[in-house]
Amino acid sequence: MTTVPxxxxxxxxxxFLPPFDAFADPRVVADVAALAEEAGWDGVFVWDHVRYxxxxxxxxxxxxxxxxxxxxxERILFGPMVTPLPRRRPHVVARQAASLDLLSGGRLVxxxxxxxxxxxxxxxxxxxxxxxxxxxxxxxxxxxxxGLLSGHLVEHLGRHYRAEDVRFLPAPExxxxxxxxxxxxxxxxxRRAAGYDGAFVIGYPGPEGVAVVRETLAAERHDLSGFDVxxxxxxxxxxxxxxxxxxxxxxxxxGPYGLDVDAVRAVVAAGP
Numbered sequence: 001m002t003t004v005p006x007x008x009x010x011x012x013x014x015x016f017l018p019p020f021d022a023f024a025d026p027r028v029v030a031d032v033a034a035l036a037e038e039a040g041w042d043g044v045f046v047w048d049h050v051r052y053x054x055x056x057x058x059x060x061x062x063x064x065x066x067x068x069x070x071x072x073x074e075r076i077l078f079g080p081m082v083t084p085l086p087r088r089r090p091h092v093v094a095r096q097a098a099s100l101d102l103l104s105g106g107r108l109v110x111x112x113x114x115x116x117x118x119x120x121x122x123x124x125x126x127x128x129x130x131x132x133x134x135x136x137x138x139x140x141x142x143x144x145x146x147g148l149l150s151g152h153l154v155e156h157l158g159r160h161y162r163a164e165d166v167r168f169l170p171a172p173e174x175x176x177x178x179x180x181x182x183x184x185x186x187x188x189x190x191r192r193a194a195g196y197d198g199a200f201v202i203g204y205p206g207p208e209g210v211a212v213v214r215e216t217l218a219a220e221r222h223d224l225s226g227f228d229v230x231x232x233x234x235x236x237x238x239x240x241x242x243x244x245x246x247x248x249x250x251x252x253x254x255g256p257y258g259l260d261v262d263a264v265r266a267v268v269a270a271g272p
Contacts, residue, residue, distance in 0.1 A: 011243045013272030014043030016081065016232045016251035019065050022259045024058035030068035032261075032268055037076045039271040044069055045081035045111065045251060051121055056256060063096055070104035077107050081251075082181040082200060084115025085145070086137035087127040090161055094148035094168055101172045108172075111200055113181035113189070114138045136160065139192065142178070149176060179230055184209055187216055194220035198228030198249075210245035235267050 015036055023029055033044040046069075048062040062080040069078045085093065101108040114134040115122060123129040128137060137160045144161050147154040151171025156163040179198035182189020184205065193199035194217050201213050210229060218224055231242050232251040239250045252272075254264050 011247070012042040012228075012249045013239070014045055014077070014249060014251045015041060015268065016045050016047075016253040017264075018047040018049070018052075018056075018255045018259070019060035019062060020047075020049075020052060020056045020256055020259060021058050022261050023255075023264075024060040026060055026065045026068040028261060029060065029065045030072040032264060033069040033076065033078065034072045035265060036268050037073045039269050041076060041268065041272050043077040043079075043109070043249070043251075044073075045079055045109070047256070048080045048083045048111075049121065050087075050125070051119055052256060053119055055258075063100070066100055066108070067103065070100055070107070073107075074105075075107075077109050078104070079109035080111055081109075082111035082113040082179070084122075084134070085112045085141040086114055086134040087122060087125070090141040090144040091148055091163060091166075091168075094145045097145075097176055098149060098168065098170060098172055101176055102170060106173055109177045109179060109198075111179045111181060112138065112142065135188065142196075146178070177228070179228060184213070190216045191220050193217065194227075197226075198230055200230040200232075202232065204231060207241040207245040207247075210242065210247050214246050 017023060019029055029046065036044050046062045046065045049059060052059065066078055066080060097108060097110055117123055117129050128134050140158045140160050144156050144163050148168040149172060151169055153167045154163045155165055177197040179200045180189060180193035180196050181200045184201050184203040190199055199213065199217060214224065214229060228248045229246060230249040231247045232253040233239060233242060235252050235254060242250050
């Protein structure tokens with residue numbers, strides 16, 4: 001029987017793994033996830049990119065990696081971290097998410113952001129290059145996606161998306177947690193995140209930045225109980241200052257360059 005951890009227990013430790021090069025194979029990602037579960041980690045989260053800067057050459061699809069993780073594990077949480085929703089179709093993501101959550105017994109966490117175009121990851125494929133427009137698309141896309149995941153009838157005719165008289169089943173047995181990403185110092189992503197289940201902020205100046213983020217979130221949400229504040233740090237980082245500062249998840253980050261499977265496995269096997 002699958003035993004799912006309490007998503008709001010404190011603190012949590014996870015892996016933050018780019019499916020690049022040596023890990024551009026869902027089977028390898030799933031092997032590491034199985035090892036992580038055995039070693040006592042709480043989650044495995046994979047980056048979502050369609051291209052990256054050199055020397056990265058090979059990239060795996062994060063949703064396929066998530067399906068492989070779901071099939072190989074029984075306890076850990078997992079998910080794409082983060083998916084730029086403006087370059088995906090919200091109704092397709094809703095179908096994928098519901099199926100993944102069912103496959104895993106309710107262990108999926110969804111990470112969303114507006115995405116960047118610093119490598120032409122949007123514009124080279126004809127996706128929206130304007131950051132402000134992508135922010136609007138993210139907000140509207142989240143409305144569509146959460147509506148469809150609810151299992152209720154959805155009627156949405158918006159600027160960017162439409163969902164006319166549709167109901168998606170099967171619906172997840174519980175609301176899938178949604179973490180919203182943003183860069184440190186930007187308040188709009190935090191205001192957006194306050195309406196969901198967690199904030200994944202990148203570019204912290206140090207553990208002291210967590211208090212700043214929590215203060216901004218509290219001004220929007222007031223009650224942060226049950227809300228996740230997620231940070232990622234390199235593998236050789238002392239995580240205690242981050243946990244003491246109020247982070248509820250600390251993710252150990254690998255890569256993105258020079259990934260070595262044996263080196264990653266050694267860190268994972270040592271446990272959180």
